[in-house]
Amino acid sequence: EPEVTQTPSHQVTQMGQEVILRCVPISNHLYFYWYRQILGQKVEFLVSFYNNEISEKSEIFDDQFSVERPDGSNFTLKIRSTKLEDSAMYFCASSEALGQSNEQFFGPGTRLTVL
Amino acid sequence: GQSLEQPSEVTAVEGAIVQINCTYQTSGFYGLSWYQQHDGGAPTFLSYNALDGLEETGRFSSFLSRSDSYGYLLLQELQMKDSASYFCAVRVPRMYSGGGADGLTFGKGTHLIIQP
Numbered sequence: 001e002p003e004v005t006q007t008p009s010h011q012v013t014q015m016g017q018e019v020i021l022r023c024v025p026i027s028n029h030l031y032f033y034w035y036r037q038i039l040g041q042k043v044e045f046l047v048s049f050y051n052n053e054i055s056e057k058s059e060i061f062d063d064q065f066s067v068e069r070p071d072g073s074n075f076t077l078k079i080r081s082t083k084l085e086d087s088a089m090y091f092c093a094s095s096e097a098l099g100q101s102n103e104q105f106f107g108p109g110t111r112l113t114v115l
Numbered sequence: 116g117q118s119l120e121q122p123s124e125v126t127a128v129e130g131a132i133v134q135i136n137c138t139y140q141t142s143g144f145y146g147l148s149w150y151q152q153h154d155g156g157a158p159t160f161l162s163y164n165a166l167d168g169l170e171e172t173g174r175f176s177s178f179l180s181r182s183d184s185y186g187y188l189l190l191q192e193l194q195m196k197d198s199a200s201y202f203c204a205v206r207v208p209r210m211y212s213g214g215g216a217d218g219l220t221f222g223k224g225t226h227l228i229i230q231p
Contacts, residue, residue: 033218043150043158043202045218056218091157102146102206102217106157 002026004107006092012113013082021077021110023092031055032075033093033104034067043091049075082114117141119222121203126228127193135188135225137203145206147179147186148219153199161188161201193229200224 005024013019025032034046047067048055054067066078075094079086089111093104119139127133137147146165150158162170164179164186176189190197204219 035218042223043152043204043219043221045220048218058218102148102163103160104219106159108157 004092004094004105006090006107006110008110009108010111010113012115015084015114016081019079019082019112021079021090021092021112023075023077023107024073025075025092025094026096026105027073029094029096029105031095032069033095034077035091035093035106036060036088037091037109038088046077079112082112084114087112087114117205117207117220119203119205119220121201121222121225123223124226124228126230128230129193129195131193132189132191133193133227135190135201135203135227137186137188137222139184139186139203139205139222141184141205141207141220143207144181144184145217147177148204148206149175149177149188150202150204150221151199152202152224158202190227195229195231198227198229200226 007022011019032049035043037043045058047057047061049067064080068076089109091109092107095104121137125133146163148163149161151161152158161175162172162177164170164177167179167181169176169178174191179186202221202224204221206217
């Protein structure tokens with residue numbers, strides 16, 4: 001069964017460093033998303049991406065964040081200068097189309113720890 | 116802004132039925148989704164309601180009343196593996212929207228504890 005994959009599973013970085021989180025969405029999906037979940041809290045929407053451009057973004061997704069689809073399979077989230085409060089689980093998701101269910105398929109997540 | 120309210124924790128007995136409620140206050144509304152998340156795992160889609168009424172998928176059903184800004188998830192014949200967190204989530208128009216992919220706004224989640 002096709003699934004969303006994410007690498008690395010765990011990333012530890014120093015405050016102020018840049019990190020790139022990688023995702024491979026399901027191959028025939030057209031819509032891609034990044035969410036984050038601080039430990040013990042709710043899942044928060046960051047950004048969505050369609051047709052090689054940002055479709056929506058939340059208040060969290062400020063100038064420190066960027067997304068890219070560098071090739072036909074990868075979808076990346078970059079944080080330019082990490083802060084302690086960026087420590088969270090980052091989930092990538094994809095969906096086939098804006099159909100009736102809008103079912104989004106989530107990857108296993110990357111746990112980012114900023115020291 | 117958007118807000119969703121759901122109970123933080125619900126306890127039920129194996130084999131029983133449990134209902135998890137969700138109320139929402141949003142500026143605009145497209146639909147209500149439910150996701151399941153086991154500890155350390157990724158959210159998994161359960162159901163979606165765009166229109167009023169009940170949607171049934173196996174042991175799980177979901178209900179929506181748009182006029183009441185209310186929905187619920189009903190789990191029947193509870194099994195131990197149903198122990199997880201359950202999140203309601205809404206699709207809403209956003210501050211910046213180029214049209215297309217709709218990000219979800221999640222509630223804080225309901226931790227469901229199943230007892231033997």
